[in-house]
Amino acid sequence: MPVLLKIAIRNVFAHKIKTLIVGSLIFIGLFLMVLGNSFLDSTSKGIQRAYSNSVTGEIAILKNIDFDYSLFGTWNNIGNLSVPVLPDLKDTLTFLKNHQDIEVVTPVSSNMLMVNTGESSPDFWIMGMAVDPESYRSFFDIEDTLILLEGRFLNPGEEGIVVSSFVAEYLLDYKGIEVHPGDSLLLNGYSANGFRIREVPVRGIFEYQYVKGDIYPMLPRTCFIDQQNFNVLNGIVSKQDDTPPPQEIEDLLFNDSMEDLFSETIEIGTAVNQIETDLESLLGDMSVRHELSRVDNSDWQWLLLSLKNKDDASVKAIRADLEEYFNISYSSFREKNILRPVQIAETMVSPQDPEFSYISSLLTEKEKKSLASSLLVSDKSALTTQIVSILTSFLEREELYNEEAFRGIYFSSITKNLLHKPQKDYELIRRNRLILEEIYPFSLSPGPDYMVSEWWHAASPMSTTTVAIKAVMNFALIIIFIVVIIIIMNTLIISVMERTGEIGTMRAIGGQKRFIFYLFTLETMTISLIFGTLGMLAGAFVITILGRMGIPAPDGSILQMIAGGNSIHPELSTWTISFSFFFMLFVGIFSSLYPVIYAMKIQPVEAMRQE
Amino acid sequence: MNVIKLEKVKKDYLLGKVTVPALRGVDLNIEMGDFMSIAGPSGSGKTTLLNLIGCIDKSTEGNIIVDGHNINELNDYDLTALRHRTVGFIFQTFNLIPVLNIYENVEFPLLLGKMKQTKKEQNEWINHIIEAVGLSDRKKHRPNELSGGQRQRVAIARALVTQPKIVLADEPTANLDSATSEIIIDLMQKINENEKTTFVFSTHDPMIVNMVSKVIPLHDGLIANPSGV
């Protein structure tokens, strides 16, 4: 009804004080909102830039498992759980290195390690980050992203550790241990395979240039270590070595028994020296030892990818591409519970396995019979083919959605592949896959079960300082808007009370309740729209100017990390504008809700009481 | 024919915990075309009675039949619609909508309901009514630019614009000087004669009492001596 709009708009001008109070609050609110959101936008972009340039790359690949891992432990920090190594790494690396959109690939692994500081004081945990020095150096441009305070970065094939300045200072201040290049650190590692101890030479002391770890505790404790020492400390044993180390060396290095190492008479240092001496006498010369410290292409937990085109859209596109290539979309796989025959083939390698009997318990009599007859076949690959075809028909019959069967197979495959059977039969799986590729042409992928994630996954949400900034800012915004809504509500209520006679008159001469509702809602919305739009325009204006000029970020300040460079250039996004717009509508509607209900309750008889 | 019928109507007001009886059992019939006034001293219940007749308040006891509807049985929506259709109000304080000009104020009640005429017919009708109350040259003015008597005439025009069966006016002359009062009452009398619109006033102004065709004397919430004059 145009009369409503006419009255509403005229009232906006007629009740100037009310309009000014409500309007200026909405103006300030939206001005701050556009400003704040634009800053947040650009700071989160800055942090993303800082992290992906210095720590994570744009895309990180890890084994597809049921935990959310970051490079700094699990997302929710539940403890010292090690990420499993990536299977079939050689093929995958070859593929990724030849990928046209990928600039550099570098493998890394990370886990908590303990610095052994002597018996009297408690030990000190660091985050050991195993790197391949050659690719890591070019990947992160370490001359720019790392500040080397002492010594140097690791050289290819060299054992050693590059200690963060935080760790070095901590060891000096609290443990009285001076750490310089040329010294050694005694490191302990714990894993499912037992307790390890290694003495690792210090090569350098560094600091990150752009990422600061003030908010996330693990980042400043991160130290670079060579892969060989890392794997030994974490009990990662290579399965693809053509020549496994002699059993005696294995026993010595990977001794599960603590008592052997720490018998009452032998001190830690002596025990380590003992190992070294035994090694020397066992091996006679350094050749086998060199063989041990050979950095091979297998047994890494993560692959970090640096892309040629780093904008958000192309990162997302390449991620999707890779997921498809690895024939797994992590989320859809989880959501749809679709089981890929490849996984079954991996799991169902032996009829002796308990999960095999679980599956066979789900089969029909006829399927069981044909399975039984197939078990008579001596050729293992023929057996797998049989099993796969039987299972496939079974899953098709169940339309691939049988929850119970899915869980049975899925979890057994998880537990078997990841936990109980680290030394799985790669040769057999490769053969199975060849068979399956004939049956299922779409499953042609070099690596199974890879999870392709973006930088924030590897950085862990906790390290993205924006989370903290956002939380603080959202909290402040919520408080501000609660106050704003209360003041607006109060102003509107007073205004409604003042106009009781007018409302009563409208009701008395035939205005329905909903007329009153529309009238007052329209009035508030008109004020919100006019002043909110002005506030947004003012915010946009300020942001545009700041974006042109840039806010300088001094060297070494937290601002530099937020900026991901030397200045912040806040930008206006359509998201900010549209979010602010809808928020404005929300504030308008929400704050006028109670006053409007109050107005609707005014009785027509009030018209008589107008003075 | 009765437009309005009151049967044993009582109205109590609650003042805190005290019950104030404003009407104590009123029986009243108002016929089509009546030009009448409720008269009585201050506090006798005149306004209360007009509110009940005009369906903007509900009785505590007894039935009120307006244009064939028992208003006790109507919900808020239907009651509002009945008011819109049947009753025109002339408030003592005029109660014009301050942000609308004279023309728009008179037009306003028509916009609250369904349109029964074409836009052109409606405009002509509004202009005709404004002319009838003698304000043709003030159509574009806001209410605060008019004198009390002029505002009262706008209020009359607004009450008449929907062609209601009954027009209620609570002390229509209370805020006017006696000369203006006479002009106003005269105007309503003419409309009553020409359009057969029913008028009910409340007043203690002897001039009105002299001009109306029927007086209902109200005393302490009771009709003392129903009689025509």
Ligand SMILES: Nc1ncnc2c1ncn2[C@@H]1O[C@H](COP(=O)(O)OP(=O)(O)OP(=O)(O)O)[C@@H](O)[C@H]1O
């Ligand atoms: N809202 C109310 N709450 C309580 N009591 C009321 C209310 N309205 C009226 N009354 C009481 O009801 C009685 C009748 O009041 P009413 O306003 O109908 O009188 P009136 O005849 O119109 O008087 P006046 O000539 O002064 O306008 C009075 O005693 C008055 O105090």
Ligand SMILES: [Mg+2]
């Ligand atoms: Mg009165």
